[in-house]
Amino acid sequence: MRYMLVGIAIAALLAGASQAQFGDSALSPPVITAAQRNEEITIKMFRLTTWLQEEGYGGVLINQYRNFQWITGGADMQVVTASERGPVTLVITATGGRYFLCSNSEDLRMQNEELGALGYEGVAWPWYEGASDSETMARAVAGIAQGRPLASDFDTPLATNESEALRGLRLVLTQSEIEKYRWLGRQCAEACEKVCREIEPGMTEKQVQAMISSELMFRDIQPTVLLMASDERLFSYRHPIATDKPVEKYVQVNICAKKWGLVIAVTRYVHFGPLPGDLGRKLRGCAQVCGAYLGATREGNTAGDVIAAGQEAFAFVGWPDEWQMHHQGGAIAYEEREWTGYPGARMPIQANMAFAWNPTIQGAKVEDTVLLREDGVLENLTDTGNWPTIPVRVGDQVYNAPSILVR
Template structure:
């Protein structure tokens, strides 16, 4: 059962207003799909799935909080997005869709034309310049509250179930388009947005790290990758299937990928900078005999309200913190592994996308997925 977002929203509004006081700003505008979901306790402003911002935004001042939208969206937001606790914390402010200046006039009025902070600052009016949100608030978005973790567990479970359902239906004569389509349908059936459904069969799998689905048949081996979004939170996972027995060299390839991932997971402790995890991955690739592989694909990083909040590289000094979500995706040509974990205050890692119905092996005390032989 997902917790009601009332306490969560109250805490977040307090944080936003503390930011206003610390910066001397008059208001905060949150336009992105990630920040909208964060501020509203999991509501959605998304219509176009690929868009980074949506059809409504959050505005918070020291003494008010609104969802700003237009007449096209207003009734649906009243009926479906601002229900329950959300409707108690946020007023709906509606402007004509063809007269955006009326929205800006409202913002100018309630902020008294003062400084405004935003996740995606714009300067539509000369008297209302906008500035980026401070780092402290951004960091807060990346550390999850208990109610957010409850929702995240639900998203992870549903995403992994959708993956298992789709891949167990697959046939070797399916095209990659068919496989990706069945995967997307399994996500939609569970109320999740298929933000990403990559699919690759045996011909294209060794060629591309981001194999957008094609009309090629999948053949004997296939991979599917999900970035599944629910309540604004991303569950990221990768799985493989094989029709018949996996060849010995492929088994060894997947074993090596699991060992590389284990090196990264071992480094996931509170206070560890992401570039330290990156270095451990680099060393693990070398130990497995692939010193150049780390340059062939990004290795993942922190996740949450974005598919990747911060991607780890040699220069990322951002540190892991308790209740951050993490998704590493080390890969070799033809092999990859990925799940979404959360780092708990006691230092343990919880796999949010683990499906007990999927085959796994133990690696350094953790159950890790292996290719499903059909």
């Protein structure tokens, strides 16, 4: 059994309830206005419907969190944090029709707090009638699609999986996404730097992990990657997860964290006592390589061009093979890396894309999230101005690479 819960008229009536959540802004905290959010969604809907029409699709099913948050300008349906997919599926038609499909466990909140004010009609069914790929959902989709072929962002017999094409649509950021990213980058960097100033020798790596998780969540930011490690473990492992080991002298705080679907990546280090000369040399080497990556991050280049610049820089600073020991980063937006650069990669560098390059040399890494603006300027979204830095010349700019905080 299925039933149409909400029509356009009811959506209009409930718009006030949805706006009560956001106040006079499109999102909380008020980083952008409701008008800016609506403009963002309009731009994205134009991109999406144009692509659907060009590819001959009648519509698209969206169930991945990242695409859900992208197309809605930051609405949230996440229940299980460890899953890539959620309990609500959007159906957007090539002519701009907007629907959401879910069980009756989700529909009222979606209508009142997330989607009602955005013009979506809800189609719901009793929770006990089946999961998202059940016959119940198939009937709901059929009623909307009217026999037209559909795209999707997940594997389903109802549609063709076009996840990679949808990724391409979300890489170039709108102006309101950039405003959200600026706020988020600073918040994430401030959280990491605050924790680095509060860590004490004798704390365990897991305690440090709890500290940064708490600091981020206190700011209503969800950590998605937590790589905390200390001392000798940092020289042995490129992706160290936290253990019960007590901190002695050297600690890494490395996170990815998201809000409104947008993801920031940042790494900071703290060292207790004088910095060993070799460690300082490694970090300066990473800073030089990151500067080379940023210098090649310009419109018209490819991911492969960026990696080639980094390979040359690794050789120049005396570690020619270190690029092979860990991925070097890449584009970032609604995924921790939308793509990762590698030799010969053809992914294009475009204006208004964000990047997180992360060169490593055993025991050291430099990682910030930057925006390539339309004017060609690289804007460091995770530079707080309150951290020791290593200045690196990048064309006409100076990249203040994060150094190690010595306490």
